[in-house]
Amino acid sequence: xMISLWLLLIPFGLxxxxxxxxxxxxxxxxxxxxxxxxxxxxSTFAFLVFSIAVFATSIISLSQVDWSASYTxxxxxxxxxxVNGLKDRIPQIPKP
Amino acid sequence: MKIQxxxxxxxxxxxxxxxxxxxxxxxxxxxxxxxxFAILPLIGWWYxxxxxxxxxxxxxxxxxxxxxxxxxxALVWILLFFITWLNYYxxxxxxxxxxxxxxxxxxxFYRVVSEQKLYRVQDVTxxxxxxxxxxxxxxxxxxxxxxxxxxxxxxxxxxxEKVAQAIMNLLExxxxxxxxxKIAEIEGEFGAKSAEEPKKNNTA
Numbered sequence: 360x361m362i363s364l365w366l367l368l369i370p371f372g373l374x375x376x377x378x379x380x381x382x383x384x385x386x387x388x389x390x391x392x393x394x395x396x397x398x399x400x401x402s403t404f405a406f407l408v409f410s411i412a413v414f415a416t417s418i419i420s421l422s423q424v425d426w427s428a429s430y431t432x433x434x435x436x437x438x439x440x441x442v443n444g445l446k447d448r449i450p451q452i453p454k455p
Numbered sequence: 456m457k458i459q460x461x462x463x464x465x466x467x468x469x470x471x472x473x474x475x476x477x478x479x480x481x482x483x484x485x486x487x488x489x490x491x492f493a494i495l496p497l498i499g500w501w502y503x504x505x506x507x508x509x510x511x512x513x514x515x516x517x518x519x520x521x522x523x524x525x526x527x528x529a530l531v532w533i534l535l536f537f538i539t540w541l542n543y544y545x546x547x548x549x550x551x552x553x554x555x556x557x558x559x560x561x562x563x564f565y566r567v568v569s570e571q572k573l574y575r576v577q578d579v580t581x582x583x584x585x586x587x588x589x590x591x592x593x594x595x596x597x598x599x600x601x602x603x604x605x606x607x608x609x610x611x612x613x614x615x616e617k618v619a620q621a622i623m624n625l626l627e628x629x630x631x632x633x634x635x636x637k638i639a640e641i642e643g644e645f646g647a648k649s650a651e652e653p654k655k656n657n658t659a
Contacts, residue, residue, distance in 0.1 A: 364519050371523050378530050385538055385563060392545050392558075392566070394474075399544065406537045413533060417526035423513035430516040 365426040382410065466553055473550040473621055477611045478593035482543050489536045496528050538563050548609045550622060552629075555598060557607050574629055575601040579622050581615035598622065 386403055393399025441447070500521075503509050509517040545560035555576070559567040576598055583594035594615040598607040612618060 364516065367519060367523055371527060374527050374530065378534055381534055381538070381563065385534070385541055388545070388563065389541050392560070402537070402540060402544070406533065409533050410530075413526070413529045417522070417529070420513075420522045421519075421526065424519040424522065425514045426519075428514065428516075 361429050361431045363427070363429050364424065368426065382406075465551075469551045469553045471549060471551050472625060473548070473618060475548040475550075475609060475612045475618065477543060477546060478591060478613045480587070480591045480593060481611050482540070485539055485543070489532070489539070492532060496525055500525070548607075548612065550618075550625070552625060555607055555622075557609075569607070571598075571600050571607060573622075573625060574633070576622065576626055577601060579619045579626075581619040583615060596622075 386406070389399050389403050393403075503521065507517070509515070509521055512518060542560050542562065545558065545566070547556075547558045549556040549558070550573075552573070554570050554572050556568065556570045559569075561567065578597075578599035580597040580599070581594060582597075583589050583592070588594050588611075593611050593613050596609040596612060596615045596618050598609070600606065609615070609618065
């Protein structure tokens with residue numbers, strides 16, 4: 360079975376969308392109900408900084424991948440053209 | 456123990472006396488769990504790096520898969536850490552000169568706010584249970600109010616004995632201001648039979 364590498368990005372993209380939704384909700388909740396105290400603001404800022412760092416690292420490492428490539432699982436089936444009847448002349452190994 | 460100048464929905468003339476969170480050791484405990492889960496992928500990365508050639512060729516399938524999994528793991532880890540911190544930090548008990556407010560942040564989208572008038576408080580009990588709690592001086596304060604089952608529990612707060620004392624001092628000052636007869640009258644209105652449940656607001 361052959362799959363394209365970019366297919367792996369689909370679940371990752373879905374995860375990022377859910378992540379963004381929950382992150383925005385969490386940040387808004389912290390700022391709204393955290394009385395805008397110093398701890399609430401600093402922890403929100405730290406979360407945003409670390410998230411950006413994780414995103415940047417991910418983008419750098421993922422950008423090195425050739426996403427147009429394909430990968431074959433299991434034994435590959437080779438269909439060579441039968442040029443000059445060469446395929447017919449391959450000696451058959453007798454089955455035991 | 457932290458004192459804040461203002462709280463939302465403040466009544467006229469109301470002053471915040473105590474704003475309490477759980478003790479820092481509770482936060483430290485969950486931080487330890489998250490640190491453990493932060494180390495796990497590093498061990499995996501070290502193992503793969505020393506035993507395989509995945510990281511030598513960034514164009515192969517293994518590298519792409521590992522990079523995606525590590526990125527997803529890091530994103531989920533940081534989000535869960537922040538949400539757990541949020542649940543810890545937004546769990547607040549506020550004592551003002553008029554009322555006690557219990558704000559329980561159960562989950563990200565589940566928040567319960569209960570409040571009780573201070574003059575309805577009948578009994579205040581504090582406890583420090585266990586070696587660790589005694590070592591770090593944290594525990595519970597139970598505030599019993601006029602209703603049969605109306606009880607506020609300040610869980611795992613720092614220096615519970617001082618908090619209980621502060622609430623008792625507030626009650627004494629209310630008694631002095633209003634007078635014991637008036638308190639008895641008010642308590643009569645809120646007798647055990649007609650006692651209302653504490654006002655609860657669920658907000659997402």
